[in-house]
Amino acid sequence: MLYNEPSPLETRVLSRRFGKPNSASIDTYLADDGYKAFLKASKMKPEEIIEEVKASNLRGRGGAGFPTGMKWSFVPRNSPKPKYIVVNADESEPGTCKDRLLMEYDPHQLIEGILIAGLSVDAHAGYIYVRGEYRYLIEILDKALAEAYQKGWLGKNIQGTGFDFELYTHTGAGAYECGEESALLESLEGKRGVPRIRPPFPAVVGAFQCPTILNNVETYCAVPAIIRDGGKAFADLGVPKAGGTKLTCLTGHINKPGVYELPLGFPVLKLIEEVGGGIRNGKKLKAFIPGGSSCPILTAAECEGATMDYDSMASRKSMLGSGGVVVMDEDTCMVKAALRIMRFYAHESCGWCIPCREGTAWLRKLLTRFHQGMGTRTDIDLIGDVSRNMLGRTFCPLGDAAALPTISIVEKFRQEFEDHLDGKPCPFEHARHMVTV
Amino acid sequence: MTLSPQLEAKFNKLLESYPPGRQRSAMIPMLLYGQDEIGSVTDDLIEEVAGRIGVTALQVNEVLSYYSMLHRKPMGKYHIQVCTNISCLLHDGDKLYEHACKKLGIGHKEATADGQFSLEEVECMGACSWAPAIQVNYDFHHFVTPEQLDRLLDGLKKNAV
Known part of the structure; x- marks a missing residue:
């Protein structure tokens, strides 16, 4: 059963098998031309695989949007060290729930993408780092791995190609920060998930201090289609400089929330009105987060033409971020939204970098005070000031991820902060309750 | 400590999953799977894991305090996790959490006296399009209303008796 009805406006490439009976089984995957892209790639030169991925204009789907083919080309293929393929399945960006479906409905598509990545850099082992809360997906993935081993699509000399590959699942145990690539690698080594200083980048010094390709689930899942149909065909689905489709999670005040696969370059207002069926209860759009809570927020006016x-x-x-779209209607209190987002970052800051550890904690206190009606006029500027002093001063992007949306909310919705001054009740809540920190 | 045959097999498989000399990588999975069986991360479990991966108990302690799913205190048989992050908040996830507090008579990371239920206000669990969402242990429940939560908790109570 699907979580939501598909939309006729979708371009279903990665999600083409969602909702089919037994779509997670290797038999149905093989019947749908599964693993043919791997066989094709096994006859290609490694550099040809990477060129095809470059031609697809595929960019990392976890949030940062780094060109995938370029990332793969940074791996020193001739290094004497073993190389690893690591999958970031630590989907934790607020608003994002797409990798879940890719693993639940089509785990073999992910495995095939991993194998092709392995061929491209001569890697023979891989790890799928799955967030701890997704236990049922680890069970689905482990079953898929067992099937693949049994049918000779993993292990030694896969299908007579001479290529060996071992693949494992690895569970996290609750930490947003472990979705950041270098913190994920620390966690994979059995340590606290604190970020590493870069360079060196994971392509050169990654898992177990060896060259590593590390991508998001959705990124790997795009690779079989790219090899099967050619990089150009995938690129042509999107817009120049951003090829293909993106799984988009519609969340918030929307009539038809759900996960939809849409071509890159899809208009925002069409996404809200036609895919999402408009704002719930006939309300007006107030604010829009394009791809997870780390993205600066857009006003309704800014959504025009976007x-x-x-x-x-x-x-x-x-x-563009991770694809976690958050739609907020006219009755949303932006101070409360800013506070909830900051509470999240303050909770998840690993504490390694002082600007992030202290900045998020102070911003949480300031915003809590504000939402309780005890803010002062100077606090409004102080929130922006503390946020701006975090920017670019941390090992990993969590500090920026906390600061940027906060700056955007204060700048774009300053009036709402002023409306909370002098002990005035929150204009959006009839019976105000105190927010606990 | 004596482990169940299933956990023993799980630990052994984990220890074989990482490159030679990298057995420490198994630490976090071992702690989580161990907690699932034992109910919390006990001193014995820490010693056991430390011994198997060749680090000190102190090194395990240092790591486990980082991860929010690892608990030193036992949680309830049914651990109710209510998401109040932004997408769930827009669907009154905060009010659902308050409802759960009242219904169970406990607060954040507390357990009922009979050990049947515990409650936690959690961060985004990846169910944003189906908000508000909760997890009972590892099971997801989507589009949860206060009435549905009541029915779910009442059903679990009956199970417990």
Whole structure:
């Protein structure tokens, strides 16, 4: 059963098998031309695989949007060290629930993408780092791995190609920070998930101090289609500089919440009105988060003419991010939204870098005070000031991820902060309750 | 300590899953799977894991305090986790959490006296399009209303008796 009805506006490439009977089984995957892309790739030169991925204009789907083919080309293929393929399945960005479906409905598509990545850099082992809360997915993945081993799609000399590959699942245990690539690698080594200083990047010094490809689940899942149909065909689905489709999670005040696969460059207002069926209860749009709570927020006016791709969002000083769209209607209290987002970052800051550890804690206190009606006028500027002093001063992007949306909310919805001054009750809550920290 | 045959097999498989000399990688999975069986991360479990991966108990302690799913105190038989992060908040996840507090008579990371239930306000669990969402142990429940939560908790109470 599907979590939501598909939309006729979708372009289903990665999600083409969602909802089919037994879609997670290797038999149905093979019947749907599964693993043919791996066989094709096994006859290609490694550099040809990477060129095809480059031609697809595939960019990392976890949030940062780094060009995937370029990332793979940084791995020193001739290094005497073993190389690893690591999958970031630590999906934790608030608003994001897409990798779950890719693993639940089509785990073999992920395995095939991993194998092709392995061929491209001569890696023979891989780890799927799954967030601890996704235990049922580890069970689905372990079953898929067992099937693949049994049918000769993992292990020694896969299908007579001479290529060996061992693949394992690895559980996290509750930590947003472990979705950051270098913290994930620390966690995979049995340590606290604190970020590493870069360079060196994981391509050179990654898992177990060896060269590593580390990508998001959705990124690997795009690879079989790219090899099967060619990089150009995938690129042509999207817009220049951003190829293919993106799994988009519609959340918040929307009539038809759900996960939809849409071509890059899909118009924001069409996404809300036609895919999502408009704002719930006939309300007006107030704010829009394009790809997870780390992205600067857009006002309704800024959504006019905006499209879901990297450049359009960058031109509005936001990011495409992870695909976690959060839609907020006219009755949403932006102070409360800013506070809840900051509570999250304050909870998840690993404490390694002082600007992030202290900044998120102070911002949480300031915003809590504000929401309780005890803020002062100077606090409004102080929130922006503390946020700006975190930018670029941390090992990993969590500090920026906390600061950027906060700065955008204060700048764009300053009036709402002023409306909370002088002990005035929150204009959006009839019976105000105190927010606990 | 004596482990169940299932946990013993799980630990052994984990120890074989990492490159030679990298057995420490198994630490976090071992602690989580161990907690699932024992109910919490006990001193014995820490010693056991430390011994198997060749580190000190102190090194295990240092790591486990980082991860929010690892608990030193036993949680309830049914650990109710209510998400109040942004997508769930927009669907009154905060009110659902308050409802759960009242219904169970406990607060954040507390357990009922009979050990049947514990409650936790959690961060995003990856169910944002189906908000508000909760997890009971590892099971997801989507689009949860206060009435549905009541029915779910009442059903679990009956199970317990």
